[in-house]
Amino acid sequence: MIVGIVGCGAIANLITGFVRDGKVPVELGFFYDRDLERAENLASMVDGTAVLDVTDMLPHVDLVVEAASPEAVRELVPGILEAGRDVVVMSVGALMDPELRSLLEKKASENNAEIHVPSGAIVGLDGLKAASMGSIRSVKLVTRKPPRSLGISMDEKKVLYTGKASEAVKRFPLNINVAAALSLACGRDIDVEIIADPAVDRNVHEVTVKGDFGEFKTITENVRCSINPKTSVMAAYSAIRLLKSLSENMHIGT
Numbered sequence: 001m002i003v004g005i006v007g008c009g010a011i012a013n014l015i016t017g018f019v020r021d022g023k024v025p026v027e028l029g030f031f032y033d034r035d036l037e038r039a040e041n042l043a044s045m046v047d048g049t050a051v052l053d054v055t056d057m058l059p060h061v062d063l064v065v066e067a068a069s070p071e072a073v074r075e076l077v078p079g080i081l082e083a084g085r086d087v088v089v090m091s092v093g094a095l096m097d098p099e100l101r102s103l104l105e106k107k108a109s110e111n112n113a114e115i116h117v118p119s120g121a122i123v124g125l126d127g128l129k130a131a132s133m134g135s136i137r138s139v140k141l142v143t144r145k146p147p148r149s150l151g152i153s154m155d156e157k158k159v160l161y162t163g164k165a166s167e168a169v170k171r172f173p174l175n176i177n178v179a180a181a182l183s184l185a186c187g188r189d190i191d192v193e194i195i196a197d198p199a200v201d202r203n204v205h206e207v208t209v210k211g212d213f214g215e216f217k218t219i220t221e222n223v224r225c226s227i228n229p230k231t232s233v234m235a236a237y238s239a240i241r242l243l244k245s246l247s248e249n250m251h252i253g254t
């Protein structure tokens with residue numbers, strides 16, 4: 001499988017390192033970023049090609065990993081699907097827009113392409129998907145990040161947001177994709193609280209789900225990426241595992 005990457009930052013760096021080290025059986029051939037130098041740097045790690053425009057990679061790839069921004073999902077993913085290429089979407093928050101989501105689903109189905117959304121920086125999506133086969137009463141996410149991860153500076157713990165996931169992804173577009181992944185996995189706009197906490201040095205996500213299956217709670221205490229503290233290493237690992245799964249014949253978990 002030949003893979004291209006859109007967005008050459010923290011997540012793309014980790015993916016490229018794993019491919020270079022032979023830990024994922026894909027060929028990472030093409031790299032695009034609005035900063036060409038970032039694309040060239042990653043391309044040089046795996047003998048790939050940096051392109052000036054996403055359309056330059058499309059004739060040569062089977063799948064594109066979007067690891068850029070919600071704006072890139074809106075602007076670039078429709079064209080990738082139109083070309084019949086599969087997509088892995090990391091900026092899941094963009095998919096909370098129902099119009100964009102149905103446009104992408106339509107383009108995927110018309111062009112025999114698939115959209116994959118990795119579980120990202122949280123655990124528990126498997127259980128949530130299974131639980132949603134029954135009836136779910138509530139899903140709540142509490143995200144606690146160091147102020148620096150949220151791009152702010154403060155000495156006291158502060159609740160920055162309480163409300164629904166759909167609004168959270170608009171207010172914190174680069175910080176709460178996990179809320180979108182949870183919402184899409186269970187088909188409801190979940191409850192979200194975002195806390196800036198100078199006492200933590202990890203990105204911590206607590207998910208509580210209640211339904212007719214019983215209830216579960218997951219806590220993920222994520223190490224942050226060195227080149228982008230907003231982003232947890234686990235988010236990149238989930239994309240890497242997904243790429244590996246796509247070349248396997250047995251699939252474990254929902």
Ligand SMILES: NC(=O)C1=CN([C@@H]2O[C@H](COP(=O)(O)OP(=O)(O)OC[C@H]3O[C@@H](n4cnc5c(N)ncnc54)[C@H](OP(=O)(O)O)[C@@H]3O)[C@@H](O)[C@H]2O)C=CC1
Nearest residue numbers: 007009010011034067068069072090091120121174231235
């Ligand atoms: N699903 C999940 O659980 C998680 C998802 N994410 C999301 O994944 C995405 C990637 O994260 P990460 O690697 O940390 O991000 P980075 O900011 O480290 O890297 C993203 C790169 O993509 C570039 N970029 C952004 N928009 C575009 C565009 N429209 N066209 C071309 N290049 C673009 C950025 O440029 P510039 O710097 O100029 O903006 C930057 O070089 C983000 O949207 C992030 O919010 C992150 C963590 C968890």
Ligand SMILES: O=C([O-])CC(=O)C(=O)O
Nearest residue numbers: 121175176177178203232
């Ligand atoms: O990486 C994380 O911990 C979560 C994150 O930024 C996001 O969901 O956008």
